[in-house]
Amino acid sequence: MSLIWVGLVMGLGGTIAMDLWALALNRAARVPLANWGNVGRWVVHLFNGKVFHDDISAASAIPNETAIGWVFHYVVGVIYGIAFAIGAGAAWFAAPAFVPIWIFALVTIAAGWFFLHPGLGLGVALSRTATPWKGRIMGLIAHTWFGLGMWLGALVA
Template structure:
């Protein structure tokens, strides 16, 4: 039972993260949105074990040689964690006939981790409040996490 939750959650988390990354590529190429830079996220994760969660600006924190790689690994690890959480909370039988609503709820709820942990941790404020256009960032976050949820749902359909 535990193994099934882990492998199904891992597949859904990877599927959701891949969908989110494809969405980021589309936004970058078609709409000229900046491409994701996972370096600052890697730097943030690097500083967590040192007890530093919130930074005034992650750019001024001590750099880490492999921060881009750590950022990518962290991005996928968090996606997998969210997929496993989804696999843990779905009702029995859900994998036989997945529906979109539960992945979408998880996707929207997980925006909170970005808004209230990662973004202030990077120094861009609660829910991107210190960015030039917080509303735009928040909307893009909600859309990206909906795309993530869609990827988890599609992955669940594939493995049912």
């Protein structure tokens, strides 16, 4: 199987695992689900040249922004999966170890902390939210699930 195909499976697996974790937290502890509409709104405004917002919810609404946000979420997950597969190379797939992919998954949170969050108006690493450290820790846990899902995807593919 090509590294691109395996990376696609890994990225989908990781993103699904992350979403299942979020759903479990929502059901068990009433943790709110991600607002993919805000992300979709940001993506469309990003392509229109506006990267950073003071408050993305104050930006003009976009048709189908929730669907756009979900697609963006999965595309990013697949890109990360393919990037890891190519970077790790075929040798890693002979005996896929969890720790390297877990570290990679934790590092991917940097894009959210330093690009997406400021873009949405939440500040660097959620610094403009009421409980930034709670959000950061929850993000690292979610990215651990992403890594677990990617690793399981590698084992299956």
